[in-house]
Amino acid sequence: MKFRSFLRSATVLAFLVLLGAVALGQVSRSSLSGVVNDQNGAAVSGAKVVAKNVATGEEYQATTTAQGAYTFPSVAPGQYTVKVEATGFKRIEAQGITIEIATPASLNLALEVGDVSEAVVVSGETQDILNTTSATLTKVISTRQVQDLPLTGRNPLDLIRLSPGISVTGDDARNASVGGLRGSATNVTQDGINAMDNFVKTSSFFAISAPSLNSTSEFSISVGTNGSESGRGVAQVRMVTRSGTNDYHGTLFWQHRNDALNANTFFNNLAGVPRQKVRQNFFGGTIGGPIRLPKKAFGPVAYDGRDKSHFFFSYEGFREPFSVTRNRTVFTEQARQGIYRYTDASGATQSLNIFSIGNRQGANPLIANLLSGIPLPNNTEVGDGLNTAGYRYNANGSSPNDKYVGRFDQQLLQNSEIGSHRLEFVYNYAKFLLTPDTFNGLDAPFPGGVNALQSSERTLVTAAIHSTFGSRMTNEVRVGHQRAPVGFIRESNPARPFITLPSVTTPDNTFMSQGRNTLVYQYIDNFSLVAGAHSWRFGGDFQSITAATFNDAGINQTINIGTNAANPDGIVNSMFPNLPAGATGQGIADRGRAMYRTLTGLLGTSNATFNVSSPTSGFVPGATRDRTFKQRMVSLYGQDSWRVRRNFTLGYGVRWEFQGVPFESKGIAIQPVGGLDGVFGVSGRDNLFNPGVRRGPAATPIDFVNGDTGIKLYNNDWNNFAPFLSIAYSPNFESGPLRWLFGAEGKTSIRGGYSISYLQEGFTVVSNALGVGTTNPGLIQTAANNVPTGVLGAAGVPLVTPVFSIPTTDAANFLINNNNGIYAFDQNLRTPYVQQWSFGIGRELGRDTAVEVRYVGNHAVKLFRGLNYNEVNIFENGFLTEFLNAQRNLAANGGSSFAPGAAGTVPLPIFSTLFAGLTAANGFSNATLINNLTNNNVGALAFTMANSPVYRNNRNNLTFNGQPSPNFFLANPNASFAQGLTNGSFSNYNSLQVELNRRMSKGLFGGISYTFSKAITDSAGQGNSQSTLESYRTFRDIRLDRSRSSFDQTHRLVGNYIYELPFGPGKKWLNSVPVLSKVVEGWQLGNIISWQSGTPITVYSGRSTFNQANPGLNPVQLAGISFEEYRKNAGVFKTPSGVFFVNPSLLNVTTNVRGQATGATIKPGLFESPAPGTFGNFPRNAMTGPSFSQWDFSLIKRTKITETANVEFRTTFYNAFNQANFIFGDIGAFDTANFGRITGQRGSPRIIHFIVQINF
Secondary structure: OOHHHHHHHHHHHHHHHOOOOOOOOOOOOOEEEEEEEEEEOOOOOOOOOEEEOOOOEEEEEEEEOOEEEEEEEEEEEEEEEEEEOOOEEEEEEEEEEEEEEOOOOEEEEOEOOOOOOOEEOOOOOOOOOOOOOOOEEEEEEOOOHHHOOOOOOOHHHHHHHOOEEEEEEOOEEEEEEEEOOOOOHHEEEOOOOOOOOOOOOOOOOEEEEOOOOOOEEEEEEEOOOOOOOOOOEEEEEEEEOOOOOOEEEEEEEEEEEEEEOOOHHHHHHHHOOOOOOOOEEEOOOOEEEEEHHOOOOOOHHEEEEEEEEEEEEEEEEEEOOOOEEEEEEEEEEHHOEEEEEEEEOOEEEEEEEEHHOOOOOOOOHHHHHHOOOOOOOOOOOOOOOOOOEEEEEEEEEEEOEEEEEEEEEEEEEEEEEEEEEEEEEEEEEEEEEEEEOOOOOOOOOOOOOOOEEEEEEEEEEEEEEEEEEOEEEEEHHHEEEEEEEEEEOOOOOOOOOEOOOOOOHHHHHHHOOEEEEEEEEEEEEEEEEEEEOOOEEEEEEEEEEEEEEOOOOOOOOEEOOEOOOOOOOOOOOOOOOOOHHHHHHHHHHHHHHHHHHHOOOEEEEEEEEEEEOOOOOOOOOOOOOOOEEEEEEEEEEEEEEEEEEEEEEEEEEEEEEEOOOOEEEEOOEEEEEEHHHHHHHHHHOOOOOOOOOOOOOOOOOOEEEEEOOOOOOOOOOOOOOEEEEEEEEEEOOOOOOHHHHHOOOOOOEEEEEEEEEEEOOOOOOHHHOOOOOOEEEOEEEEEEOOOOEEEEEOOOOOOOOOOOOEEHHHHHHHHHHOOOEEEEOOOOOOOOEEEEEEEEEEEEEEEOOEEEEEEEEEEEEEEEEEEEEOOOOOOOOOOOHHHHHHHHHHOOOOOOOOOOOOOOOOOOOOHHHHHHOOOOOHOOOOHHHHHHHHOHHHHHHHHHHHHHHHHHHHHOOOEEOOOOOOOOOOOOOOOOOEEEEEEEEEEEEEEEEEEEEEEEEEOEEEEEEEEEEEEEEEOOOOEEEOOOOOOOOOOOOHHHHHHEEOOOOEEEEEEEEEEHHHOOOOOOOOOOOOOHHHHHHEEEEEEEEEEEEEEOOOOOOOOOOOOOOOOOOEOOOOOOOHHHHHHOOEEEEEOEEEEEEEEEHEEEEEEEEOOOOOEEEEHHHHOOOOOOOOOHHHHHHHOEEOEEHHHHHHHEEEOOOOOOEEEEEEEEOOOOOOOEEEEEOOOOOOOOEEEEEEEOOEEEOEEEEEEEEEEO
8 A cells, every 4th residue: 555655646746747847749649539329320429438458458538529529639559448338328349449659540339229238349340440530641560560571670660661652762761751851851759759860860760769679569650741749850750669568478589690591692693702791690588567566475565567557678689790801901021121123124023122212221110110010911902912912801890789678657546536647667778889890991900900999878768647637638748868879989099199101001090089979858748638529739849959079080190101392202213223114114113112201201291180178278289179069949839630520520730849049058169250141251242253343351250159159150040830731521421322432431531631840950960060170160270290301200290289260260261271161051041841731532442451542742941051152153254265265275285285375376364364473384284274174174173273272372463354353263262162051942742642551350461552753852962961061053043953853763662461371270271170280370471562763863974064063963965865865775784794774785895804894985976075164964863773672571480389478480581582673873974984884783682580589
């Protein structure tokens, strides 16, 4: 009794504390509604309806309205029994009623006249299979699917690919796109709490909480027309952790993957390369049930927790020892002694004592000691084979991962004076370790060296109280915390400067530790009220997100062995006897020089990075780059589901979201003064392509923001209201053709809706703009000594701590480094949002199957986009004409120079001004400039003139219309780039979706979905990067960027099923043969079958013929072939020499002695570079790459041990038929040496898992 009293008191106190907070909601529950009629179809009012969770005993009560309607607005997912009692009628009991997360369930029941003591029992098949009450498009992945469908790993979110309305590249469910939208359009929650990577928010379906397959009960994904209770994204993924039940249940499992039975990749087989060795082991178990304290053992404190107290625990471990082959370049034994060998002009091998030439003689003792720790070579696959060769070895490592999940549920009060209250507590802990981190190449260069590892310990904690007040009101209070540290950590800190060597692999691991920890604190409240025909929901959500980051990159000094202008090696080519002529001889001499510099320890350069530790610290030697970013968000909503008629429901509501402006909490952040206005520099705001017109300051100040300054990155956006409207109608015609067409009530669902969802980006969109590297430099600076003299000694190379100067200007930064640029935020930056709409008709086909056909569309507005306003000008200033004249001069001069003066040449006033006083090598005979002229790269050449320090002084002499013109080429001449984060993008999506679902009946469960869609955007990659930086192709016509999205997927068909073979006890066949029962019982098949069209592709020119923008975004010029003809010649072409995406008849293919392709080029005349001042005419993203198809299969055998226990043997075949799905993406340059070749495949070759599991 004391134990119960304590629980009751603690519950009331906790409830009052939580409820006393501001009622602020992400739904992790569902609802059940329906109508109670008599046998003639008349409404039965005043009937008592009780829904009881079969597993936990939790009960909900309601009373029918005058229309006979009842609603349970907030119930936990699970299996229920629903009982209805009314005076004058027999009691009815519906068993096996399924409530799925975030999916309204509907159950209509008819009472028979009789005494209430008489009972009528019906099965769950009476439950509507169609959604007849809401327009939200939700796909539920059930517990059965999570447990029994084949997966390549044990991540339940991989089953996201079963949903319609998403596009998946290959089998990469993590980075799938919903409705043609960015990864930031998805909101992933686990038990109602934010489970996303909030720092790098680019993957749509990545849960940083690392959900476990064994602990996940079910999850849902909503892909459109979301209600007002859903926020921060269009796609809503809601995962629910399994709970304990009134019976003890558990599992023990072991899962193994071994390469012995796995398939090799197509291209490994083609090249004769053996398959990669893989040994993976998963293991773990679960246990759950009621909390019971037996009377025999606990006496007066005995406790029976059935229907009240439940627990659940899960553990999953993963172990994978691995080896990664490395082949490092090392000196041969003779080379370490200073003997340099090469093949001379006569073909003989020369041996030269490298210490006998050059300015320094003798081996450097420090370098010799360093080289002594490097093994001798064991192969000649790398290096020149005489002085340098390869040392091949296996870098061994391990990847132990552990996941722990615990859940506790307690019925605090049941039908008390202050209602019924239930406590839920969930704890998730996951530990990941990769040592060494070979995935990112952070392992030691040689065995025994210093490695770096990757580690992460993530936790997600949730606590909630679910309250019911009578039959009309419910409330859910939920609090949660996510902690997600990720570290890339060196095993030990360096004790001396790093030393890099020019000839061989540097023995120092120069990687320095870095990492981040993202913290989320969240408070949610959802309140429901049933009032007549209205079911109201109110509530909200508060989140505080913090990202603490550190980065040690560069803080340890690096000494680069080599040479510089003040420290030459003194070696000339004539010192190498009988050196071959031409490039061959030059290469031999260059390799000899590099070996000489290494062995003598000749000093080249040295550098180190300096950081500040606070706004006033100045540069602190050895200080890490420490930043802490924070953001606060609040949302409130109200929504009503109004049953206008018993078969017609109107939903409406509104959500308000406030996303606070992110900030760096310590004030270690700098921005241009004036925000986006300052980006334009001397030209002034939006003044592009007007040389000589100056409306801004000569230099833009850059100063501190955030912290004590009180200066925000941009203004708050308060006007974020998101309306929601939906209809759901189930026709109920009494007779005639319409009765035949639509069936009885609940057999057809007509539903549609409109809603708005706001999007939330990750911290990297902000962090990359606040003084990092060459972006708004000033808080980070590299000190360099570019002219040290002598050789490496104990004293090292001196460096001077740089002078800290904030505020500074873009002009001052540009003088320090011509790669420095400026980045600001639009002060009126708005929160991006998506308008969504849908309309569909669903029809039940038989009792257990239904089909729905629907149109789904969306329009994304004000998407974040980082734009570079420093688009180089080649038109108004006359540079394009000058470029064309320079090309003519180059031809007239035989290709060696474009200088004016010779016969057939013309004056070049702009170039002549810029080259005044310079040598020919920096001017008219410069090889890089000539190469740009040859390739029509007018944009690249103009940017070189605008940016290079070589021409800095002469740029001051450029004029336009007789006026000085500092903005002759660029709007802001004091910045390599002038970027601003804006609301500069949009996207459109339209789709036809068909979905067929069958609930489990007669041993068969499954579904098929087909999506026909098109996604259009003006951002080819949808800005789906950490910084969303993607400038327009040109500001002169931003409409050129409108094209198919890179996420566009025209067709996608996916099906899945689970089939219990009809053999054994309780089945149709062999159900009474005792001898065979253990052999034939419990067999089950599971399949996922998918087919989808490929991703959009473009052939690009690789030329900057218009401006300096990414030349990989400038399409090629179609010349001797039309686009339609080229498209007809595209596809997958398997030939004896290789696989191609372009008909080999259009290619010149080179092969080796075995007939295998080594290269391919497009035949001359078909494509060409666009003309200077134009873009290519190949349509952007108008072609589609190879399609993808795959069949995944599982075979399960469950054999009963006792009535409640069984042993399970399972085999899964991922890509069972080893289908080779080829990869072919964009062609970055039409004159590439491998044009049209396919050299990789998407997805995995066949993978087989063996699993043994005991269920009890």
